Amino acid sequence: MRNYRISLALLGILFAALVTVEYYQPKPIDWRQTFVNQDKIPYGTYVLYQLLPNLFRNQEITTVRQPILNQLEEAPVRNTNYIFINNEFDLDSLDQQALLAHVARGNQVFIAAESFARKFTDTLGFTVRFTYKKPVKDRFEIYFINPNLGKQRYFLKKEKSEGYITLRKKAQATALGRNSAGLLNFIAIRFGKGVFYLNTVPAAFTNYYVLSPQHANYAATALSYLPTQPVFWDEYQKQGGMGEQSVFRVLLAHPPLRWAYYITLVALVLYVLFEGKRTQRVIPILEPPANETLAFVRVVGNLYFNNRNHKNIAEKKIRYFLEYLRLHFYETSPVNDPEAQERIAARSGVALIEVNELFYLLQKIHTVPIITDENLGQLNQQLEAFYHQTKQ
Structure with missing residues (x-):
């Protein structure tokens, strides 16, 4: 905006200087043979x-x-x-x-x-x-x-x-x-x-x-x-x-009016060239939406952890694990079923002893009313180990 005002001020100064020079410079003699009764030039009448x-x-x-x-x-x-x-x-x-x-x-x-x-x-x-x-x-x-x-x-x-x-x-x-x-x-x-x-x-x-x-x-x-x-x-x-x-004939007949007419035309052309373009606010760059899933999970986990409700967290992890088994190994209730645990070990490639220990821990957590930090940590460790082996 400041540069724009400076440009306008310079343009105004140049215009005033041009008008002053044009006004005070000696007027050239018009030697046209018009023979017009209103012309005071040499060849008017x-x-x-x-x-x-x-x-x-x-x-x-x-x-x-x-x-x-x-x-x-x-x-x-x-x-x-x-x-x-x-x-x-x-x-x-x-x-x-x-x-x-x-x-x-x-x-x-x-x-x-x-x-x-x-x-x-x-x-x-x-x-x-x-x-x-x-x-x-x-x-x-x-x-x-x-x-x-x-x-x-x-x-x-x-x-x-x-x-x-x-x-x-x-x-x-x-x-x-x-x-x-x-x-x-x-x-x-x-x-x-x-x-x-x-x-x-x-x-x-x-x-x-x-x-x-x-x-x-x-x-x-x-x-x-x-x-x-x-x-x-x-x-x-x-x-x-x-x-x-006509109006244009009168304008062009007098040098001051003729100059004013020409300057106006030039100013209009410059305005069309520089200011006639479509102007609008700068369009801000829209960043793509970030994946906040992990952040959400982290916030929810911290909420449960700060409340010290380990039992609730463990049950949710167990429910997610059982859903995982149903979708990948087609086992609906393997907690108290040794045969189902053998099928899971065979299909997942995890050692049967590890599978038995995991389901034993699940049954234990399900029966006790309160679990400690160690129990929650042990559950998380064994579940992550199972997920890791099945994805290899």
Whole structure:
């Protein structure tokens, strides 16, 4: 029990030390490109989302956590901006039909993504391609074509291959921005009464660049093409529906909770390995029962001997001797029968004179009321001699 308590104390000290070290050590920067409006990491969109009320003054900002079809069926309003900022823009046929109909009614859709769904690009008549040449520098520049927006150049890190847009002949598109190679990365495609604004540089809308003084204007300038009207901000393609925010997803999203979850799992595994076994008291060793017959005989004999009742002891020994003769020599009453004594001597191999002396002593003891120690000793000696000779 003492060793068990010491082990628990050491385990508790180690756990406290681990928690302390984990709490005070510098937190590594999370460079994941989540584009989530609640993430304050470099490639989240928390800052831009907080700036939307300033970009679209006095307009309602709605965060969307459901598919496009569901959102537009619940709110089939006109004159709205629908903004998508993600690494990939993917949608099924039903969502695409709903989005196209939404734009055709006169609404605006802004999409910043590195890749788009194939059916969507085929419908609007554009293609996104990538340059796989190794850049001379680790950054590339982008800029707006409209001269009214100035000649400012924005430099972005080249973490991935640079995506650019190619248009088909029948596409009704307006070029809005290019990169250092002169390739399109920001266009507007009119569809019905509305417009699709497509941008292939979603990283420019993240916290890292919006907070940078050299790049902060790019996101605001790109969104300035949208009219001042209510905004739908999509989070469904990044976070999923509201019901998909499971407990484990929340735990794994935060490093302290994630560590606590992992430590709990390890502790449970250790408990199963070391304490999950069946435990019970030590089973005592059961010794086989000892043969107490001789001890019992010794106790009874001492009892008779201490009471000095030699006559009773002698009669019991004589009765046992006569039973012995009956079982081994088939003689029932040989005490006063000389012929029976001769048969016993012949069958047992004991001398006839010894047999006669033994039976004479038996008859004598049977007739006297009291016997002495010498008589009892003599009886015992002759009986033991008879037993010994008959067993040889």
